[in-house]
Amino acid sequence: MDTESKKKLLRLARDTIEARFARRQVQIPRDPELQQRRGLFVSLHTDGELRGCIGYIRGFKSLAASVVEMAEAAAFHDGRFLPLRADELDDLEIEISVLSEMEALANPEDIQIGRDGLFLQHPHGSSLLLPQVPVEWHWDRPTFLRQICRKAGLPDKAWQDKGAQLFRFSAEVFRESDFS
Secondary structure: OOHHHHHHHHHHHHHHHHHHHHOOOOOOOOOHHHOOEOOEEEEEEEOOEEEEEEEEOOOOOEHHHHHHHHHHHHHHOOOOOOOOOHHHHHHEEEEEEEEOOOEEOOOHHHOOOOOOEEEEEEOOEEEEEOOHHHHHOOOOHHHHHHHHHHHOOOOOOHHHOOOOEEEEEOEEEEEHHHHO
C-alpha cells in the first residue's frame, strides 16, 4: 500500500472517531486504491497502552468502509475498555493493520515472530493475535502459542486439540506517528 493511501486511512479513522463526538456523519471515500477487500484491524493507543482494537479477519468490505466501522468499534465498543472520551483524543494514537490472506499452518515451527500473526479456530473458541503483539511483549514461539489459546479462553495447548486449526498471516502495519 502506498504512503498516500496509508495516510488517507489513518485520517479517515481519526475523522470517524471525531465525527462521533461532533454528531456528524463521515463520508466513505471512493478512491480506487481504498476499495480493496482485505482483513483489517484498527488499534487505538494512549500513552503507549492499548485502548481498543477491533477488526475483520477477512475482507468483507472495502478498506475505507472497514476503517470507518472498525475505528468506531475500537473507540466505543471494545468490551475490554470503557468507551473513548472526547478528552482522550489529543493523546490517541491510531494504528491500522491490513491483513494478508490466512494460511493454514501445519507446523508451528514455521511461525516467524515479527512476521506472522496467528488465528486459532477451535471448537470451543477462536482468537487472533496480530504480528506486532509478540514483538511488543517479547514473546518467543511457545509463548505466542500459549497466548493465542489463552485469548480464546482455552487451555495453553488447545492449538493441538482435535478440531483445532491454526492459521498464520502477515500484516502491513502503520500508525499516525509514522507520518508525523
